[in-house]
Amino acid sequence: MPTLTINDITVQAPEGATLLEAARTAGIHIPTLCHLPGVHAPGACRVCLVEVEGARTLMASCVTPAHDGMRVRTNSPRARNGRRDVVELLLSEHEGDCTTCARSEDCELRAIAREAGVKEVHYQGERRPTRLDHSTKGLVRDTGKCILCRRCVAVCQNVESIGAIAPQERGFGTYVGPAFHAPLSEVTCVQCGQCSLVCPVGAIGERDQVDEVWRALNDPHLHVVVQTAPAIRAALGECFGLPPGSRVTGKMVSALRRLGFGAVFDTDFSADLTIMEEGHELLARLRGALGGGPKHGPLPMFTSCCPAWIQFAEHFAPDMLHNLSTCKSPQQMLGALAKSYYAEKIGKKPEDVFVVSIMPCTAKKFECDRDEMRDSGAKDVDVVLTTRELGRMIREAGIDFTSLPDEVMDAPLGISTGAADIFANSGGVMEAALRTAYEVVTGRPLPSIQLEPVGPMAAGGVHQASIQVNDVVPAWSFLEGQTVTVAVVHGLAHARQLLEDVRAGRRSPHFVEVMTCPGGCIGGGGQPRPTTDEVRQARIRAICEEDASKPLRTSHTNPGVTQLYEEFLGAPLGERSHHLLHTHYHPRCFVAKAPQAQKATPKPCAEARPES
Amino acid sequence: MNTQEVDFTYRLWRHDGAPGELIPLLQSAQEHFGYIPRRAITYISGVTNTPESTIYGVITFYSQFRLQPMGKHRIRLCCGTACHVAGAQTLLDALRDELGVEENGTTEDGVFTLFTVACLGCCSLAPAMMINDETYGSLTPAAARKIIRTIRREENKKAEKEKSVA
Structure with missing residues (x-):
């Protein structure tokens, strides 16, 4: 362990640590713009300059290893001037107007300019x-x-x-x-x-689609309903200065009502519904593979809630598209139901109901626009707003979020269980599915299982678990004594590796949950910034608390879902749910052929001739 | 297949996906095609497991790589200090007019590509240009046009001959 002094404080740095990490362990703050712990430290922005005694120049602390006996100053005049110059140079090239930039509230460059004491940009030149x-x-x-x-x-x-x-x-x-x-x-x-x-x-x-939602809210012919994803309630508070991991479900509902939405629904409801459909799909596939029943699609089955993962599979794994669950994502299920089941109930036509989704995700904006997502007779979900956009919208409306009272979601599409809440975490969809599937098969609740990520997760991860199935109810006797293997993946690099392993037979799980964003949807691309590992952990904890706080914690016990099946859908995987809640996928053509296939080509050169 | 083609094919074929081979592969492709066609980028991306965006970034970073085909004759007009003083700009204007292309452009018939370079190292001949390996010095706009026309006439003759043979 190297011992060095930083600003005259003796610091014991962990082995292999950089000066930046050493300083952070001692509680000394050095600003950075390009550093991403666990992912990226290129030394590109030069904002983290420090003065090292004996060194000719200022050193970028994020890429300088800490050595024994180093004497480092982070706040000497030279270090401070150096940092300020660097920030001024960045600002001199930066083209943008902070007064209109969507990023101005939480812009790191702006914060660092203030921190570095920039009062004037001394450098003029091309932008x-x-x-x-x-x-x-x-x-x-x-x-x-x-x-x-x-x-x-x-x-x-x-x-x-x-x-x-x-x-x-x-x-x-x-x-x-x-x-x-x-x-x-x-x-x-x-x-x-x-x-x-x-x-x-x-x-x-x-x-930014906030204005589209305002327009819809002001249209007297439209009944505008909103659904909120499980991950929003653990993150929205951050837009209003609350600490990460604050649970704001009730305040969020009242804010949405005050914005003028006709009904506030919960994507949790359709998450429970997803479990019913996807859980039964898994059991049907297992029965086909292990129990000699009719084939119902290959194993492993992959979850299909994550639109970025779906697009990834369409690009990079066209051979595995039949392995994806045919279930639509919860957002699209709720949209389809809002414009069919709910519209029928309130006596409206599908096109007179306008569905807004609040999602932690930018890919959901793409998903709702897919041609396949119009099974209600209109576009199932009209507009998707990210958590950040909802934060801006609430502020635009002048609502004092932190002092709002707690309110509850509207029936029937607002009823949910704890199993739906944990959809927001990596491992949550899997756990929710297992809770229901295990109980259906054995009649007993699922034993405790750890599927959420622990420790650093900025680079994603993969987690495998096995469940021994014993003492099953007679209908599922083919599962007696079987070990069901499941895998949980977050980060598509790990998903790509897992796909390779499955293709090569190195892994053979039965059921795989894939989420694109590290940590799951709580770390989604539309969530408040910054989203660091500490923030992800706080949000995961909040989601687990939300789950624990619910009286019902398995999807099949959701009374709203039961009522929906009785009144409207019939049974899971039935005719109507097949039409409204399931979909199919298409290979996309932007990817070069797989490397292996090319190596087998005898004359690779002939493929790559110039267009004549 | 010529040697260059064999080299490119061989490099692609034996590539094991290890990093560090990208630039030699791109150089081979360029030697083979005279430039780097889009399909070669897609192809190299698949073989080396490197995203196309990264490969395109490498190509656009180094001035040695070309994304457009090059003409048969490469004109390098010197714009160094001595040539500049001796009127390289008027030569450039004349060449642009004669060829109907801008700098770094290739004529429609694929015969000429026009480059400007910082210094050819023959300041005593200013203003100068090179066409392929041939150096032309003490040029005037008229002399430059004449040289281009001569080469073009020869190329036309060659093309006609080939046509009559075929």
């Missing part, structure tokens, strides 16, 4: 050229605001293994973007929005 990319439904990009920290590139390549964007050109002309100067919509971007979550400035953000 970064602005290339706007509005091609996707979920994300908008503006290279003029980009400071080239490459955080987005790191998460896209390392955490999600997509590599949709990379630095292009060189020198002052450098910009971050896809290959061939193509728009994002023409490359393999899955719109997960993790880039927008880590961007320190306003260069990448969600497509």
Whole structure:
């Protein structure tokens, strides 16, 4: 363990630590713009400069290893001036107007400029050229605001293994973007929005659709309903200065009512419904594979709640699309029901009901726009707002969020159980499905099982568990004594690896939950910023508390869902639910052929001739 | 297959996905095609397991890589100090007009590509240009046009000959 002094304080740094990490263990703050713990430390932004005794220049602390006997100053005049100069240089190229920028409230560059004591930008010169990319439904990009920290590139390549964007050109002309100067919509971007979550400035953000919702709310012909995803209640408070992990379910409901929504529904309801459909789909697939019943699709079965994962599979695993559950995501199920079951109940036509979703996710904006998502006869979900947009909307309406009273969701699509709450966490969909499936099969509650991520999760992870099934009820006798293996994945890089393992036979789980964002939806691309590991952990805890606080904690005990099946749907996997709640997927064509297939090609060169 | 083609094919074929091979692969592709076509990028991406965005970033970072095909004759007009003083700009204007292309552009018939370079190292010949490996010095706009026309006439003759043979 190297011992060094930082600002005359003796610090014992962990082995292999950088100066930045050493300083943080001693509670000394050094500002950074490009550093992403556990993912990315390129030393690109130079904001973390410190003075090291004996060194010729100021050192970037995020990439300088801590050595025994080093004497470091983070606040000497030279270090402070150096940092201030760096920030001024960044500001001199930064094209953007803080008064209108969507990012101005939580912009890291703005905060750091203040912290570094910038009072004036001494450098004048050319500004970064602005290339706007509005091609996707979920994300908008503006290279003029980009400071080239490459955080987005790191998460896209390392955490999600997509590599949709990379630095292009060189020198002052450098910009971050896809290959061939193509728009994002023409490359393999899955719109997960993790880039927008880590961007320190306003260069990448969600497509702002707040005004569309205002317009709908002011339209007297429309009955506007809203649904909120499980992950919102553990994060929305952060938009109003509450600490991460504050549970604000009740305040959120009253805020939504005050915004003028005709009914406030809970995506939790359709999460419970998803479990009913997906759980029965899994049992049907298991019966086909293990019990000699009719084949109902291959194993492993993958969850289908995450739209970015679906798009990833369509791009990169077209051979595995039959392994995806055919269930729509909870958001789309609720949309379809709001415009059929609920519309019927209140005597409205599907097109007169306007469904707004509040999601922690930018890919949901893409999902609701898919052609397959119109089974109610109209677009099932009209507009998706992210947590951040809802925060802005509440502020625009002048609502004092923190002093709102607690209210409850509307029946019937607002009733939920604890199993639905945990959909927000990585491992939660799996646990919820197991709670119901285990109880259906054995008649007993599921033994305690740990599926949520623990420890660092910024780079995603994979977790496998096995459940021994004994003493089953007679209808499920083929499962007697079987061990059901499940896997939980977050971060698409881990999903890609798991797909490889499944294809190669190295792993053979029965059921796999995939969430694109590290930590699950609580760390979604549309959540409040910053989302660090500490914040993710606090949100996960809040979601678990929310689950524990509910009297009902298994999806099949949700009275609203039972009523829905009795009045409208019939049975899980029935005719009507097949039409409204299930879907199918299409391979997409943006990806080069798999490397193995190419190696087998005898003349690779012939494939790559120039267009003549 | 010529040697370059064999080299490119061989490199792709034996590539084991290890990092560090990208630039030699791109160089081979460029030697083979004269530039790096889009399909080669897609192809190399699949073989090396490197995202296309990263490969495109490498290509656009290094000035040695080209994304457009190059003409048969490469004109390098010197714009160094001596040539600049001796009127390189008027030469550039004349060449642009004669060829109908901008700097770094290739003529429609694929015969010429026009480059400007910082210094060819033959300041005593200013203003100068090189076409392929041939150096032309003490140029005037008229002389430059004449050189281009001569080469073009020869190319046209060659093309006609090939046509009559076929």
